[in-house]
Amino acid sequence: MKSVDRRAKPILTPAKARLAAGRMGPLWLLLFRLAPPSWSDYVIKHWSGRGFVVAVPYLWLLLFFTAPFLIVLKISFSERLIAMPPYEPLFGWVDDIPVVLEWSFSSVMAFLSSIEVYADLDKYEFLLKNTLYIESYVYSIWVAAVSAFWCLMIGYPMAYAMARCTPTWRNVLLLLVMLPSFTSFLLRVYAWMGLLKSNGVINNVLLALGIIDEPLTMMNTDFAVYIGIVYSYLPFMILPLYTNLEKHDPTLLEAAADLGARPVKAFLTVTLPLSMSGIVAGFLLVFIPAVGEYVIPSLLGPTDQLMIGRVLSDEFFNNGDWPVASAVAVVMLVLLVGPIMAFQYFQSRGAEEERK
Amino acid sequence: MSRRRGLFQPLSLVLGFAFLYLPILSMMFFSFNNSRLVTVWDAANSPTLKWYVKLFENDQLLDAAFLSVKVGVMTATGAVILGTLAGLVLARFGPFRGRAILSGLTTAPLVMPEVITGLSMLLLFVAVEQAFGWPAGRGQMTITLAHITFTMAYVTVIVQSRLAGFDDSLEEAAMDLGARPVTVFIRVTMPLIAPAILAGWLLAFTLSWDDVVISQFTSGPGASTLPVYIFSKVRRGVSPDVNALATMLVLTVAIVVFVGAWIMRRQERKRDREIQLAIAENK
Incomplete structure (x- = not known):
């Protein structure tokens, strides 16, 4: 502050700077400096209607999809407070807010050195040292992978059979696959509660038929979670597989048969490799959301082994520990970045294949 | 070859769709059950619409x-x-x-x-x-x-x-x-x-x-x-009025989807016919 050169014409009056340097201070000042003098000319010249059309969805997604993640990241570095909101700010001022009158190196340094950083990695250390969290992550990934595998096992034959039907039947079957996913997801999971509980439909039927003597325990087990996820996400597996399999040229299989390949061999060497992108897309479309699944394990899952989505919401709603919940979310996102990128890659590759 | 294909594919479709639809149908069926126990059929007093009536009083x-x-x-x-x-x-x-x-x-x-x-x-x-x-x-x-x-x-x-x-x-x-x-x-x-x-x-x-x-x-x-309300309710276990609600929701969605699909199909056909006509006229 002392080093400010008084002879230079001030860019901002101290009062204005004080105002600006409130919450968003550093950012505003930086933007103000970086904007070229002919900023408004630039906007008028380059932002035609086309620019506007691009800008609207872009800005919306940046504001409501990207910015929230930055906030989650920020809160995961902060300390818990018993207040509303229950976390400490990451930055504070050492004493008085410094006023930048001239954009010189020394004044910037004075400005920066008066910012105190409270950020720490405590929360991440806590997560990594606590076996409860690590077990939950591993368990979630395992459950999601097993469920996605069974989705594939059930969905592939269905998609394959649908792709071989006549066009009229295809549309009807496609509608029938989609229909359950248009009805309530929550209520479809709920339907399984009625089937799986100890005096539920499955046990009653098996007891009546004399197949079992006492009711099976199916609710609140891993098995129930697998069933719930496979059941809810099956359409997401069938659709990408079907769109892929439908495009296959049947003459390829005929050619394979003419060359003496038996049906199984023809399937393994022709159809399966061609449908790989559909398999990967379907698998990821089930796997990624299933890792963070919250509703299904809450209703059907075991109470002693929690999936990570449940842990996150418990930390948030029951314990009110926002920083830990945020750190849980950040670690989950880091684990899922790879699969999400892979999905995007296959998605765009599929779109390009379609264009050709 | 054709015999095996002829059996395996319909079978996988039938089993797959049974898996997709039986839970929903069972849920709808038990919404008419008089018993509070939901899945234990009370043959004497069922079917009943009392859970549907209760919904509109809530x-x-x-x-x-x-x-x-x-x-x-x-x-x-x-x-x-x-x-x-x-x-x-x-x-x-x-x-x-x-x-x-x-x-x-x-x-x-x-x-x-x-x-x-x-x-x-x-x-x-x-x-x-x-x-x-x-x-x-x-x-x-x-x-x-x-x-x-x-x-x-x-x-x-x-x-x-x-x-x-x-x-x-x-x-x-x-x-x-x-x-x-x-x-x-x-x-x-x-x-x-x-x-x-x-x-x-x-x-x-x-x-x-x-x-x-x-x-x-x-x-x-x-x-x-509504889903937040239902979720907080079903976390405590199955309840008969949720079955009734689910039945109404599922039927509504099914009707809307089928009508929507039918309208879109008709529109598509109409458009195709018009394109064909336009091509024929220009020839």
Whole structure:
């Protein structure tokens, strides 16, 4: 502050700077400096209607999809407070807010050195040292992978059979696959509660038929979670597989048969490799959301082994520990970045294949 | 070879669809059961409609349903506007700086676990409220904003794939005839993608209507949507009136979807016939 050169014409009056340097201070000042003098000319010249059309969805997604993640990241570095909101700010001022009158190196340094950083990695250390969290992550990934595998096992034959039907039947079957996913997801999971509980439909039927003597325990087990996820996400597996399999040229299989390949061999060497992108897309479309699944394990899952989505919401709603919940979310996102990128890659590759 | 194929494929379809539909049918069946135990059939007093009557006496549930409808309509409308713009940009504007980022941003919400989206949305609203004093508290407004964000991705995908199905020769012809871009969009592009826009609206509405997790994070006390209400109820176990509610919802959706599919099919056929006629006349 002392080093400010008084002879230079001030860019901002101290009062204005004080105002600006409130919450968003550093950012505003930086933007103000970086904007070229002919900023408004630039906007008028380059932002035609086309620019506007691009800008609207872009800005919306940046504001409501990207910015929230930055906030989650920020809160995961902060300390818990018993207040509303229950976390400490990451930055504070050492004493008085410094006023930048001239954009010189020394004044910037004075400005920066008066910012105190409270950020720490405590929360991440806590997560990594606590076996409860690590077990939950591993368990979630395992459950999601097993469920996605069974989705594939059930969905592939269905998609394959649908792709071989006549066009009229295809549309009807496609509608029938989609229909359950248009009805309530929550209520479809709920339907399984009625089937799986100890005096539920499955046990009653098996007891009546004399197949079992006492009711099976199916609710609140891993098995129930697998069933719930496979059941809810099956359409997401069938659709990408079907769109892929439908495009296959049947003459390829005929050619394979003419060359003496038996049906199984023809399937393994022709159809399966061609449908790989559909398999990967379907698998990821089930796997990624299933890792963070919250509703299904809450209703059907075991109470002693929690999936990570449940842990996150418990930390948030029951314990009110926002920083830990945020750190849980950040670690989950880091684990899922790879699969999400892979999905995007296959998605765009599929779109390009379609264009050709 | 043909014999094995002839048996395996229908079998997998029958078993697969049985797996998809039997739980729903069983849930609907037991909604007519008189017993509180839901899945133990009370043969003496069933079938009964008493759980359906109870639904309409439950004010809390009716309020939640009304809020869900309001949020759903606003969400679907907002998502269709933003999603159509994004789909148009991605399908028609060719390469521009930041296209890859936009494309990534529109597909990421499709696979993002809901707990992460919900948590981050809530934290955004809290931070914005702290900084600007708006939105004051959480309720209808914040739920709608969050729902628009995650549903617009679906609309974008639908509109984009619909646009990819047409080449831009019609739009170019209109441009050559001197139409301004906005006119081209309203008179040429919009009618072409109208089915996609309608489908997108319906999909956004159902996604919003059905969402539990994001609503739970972004709703405040006193403003719970229907799924949030049902979720808090079924966490305590099965209850017969939820079966009745589910039956009504499933039947409504089934009717809307079948009627919608039928209308779209008819429109498509009409359009095809008109194109055929136009080609025949010009010959």
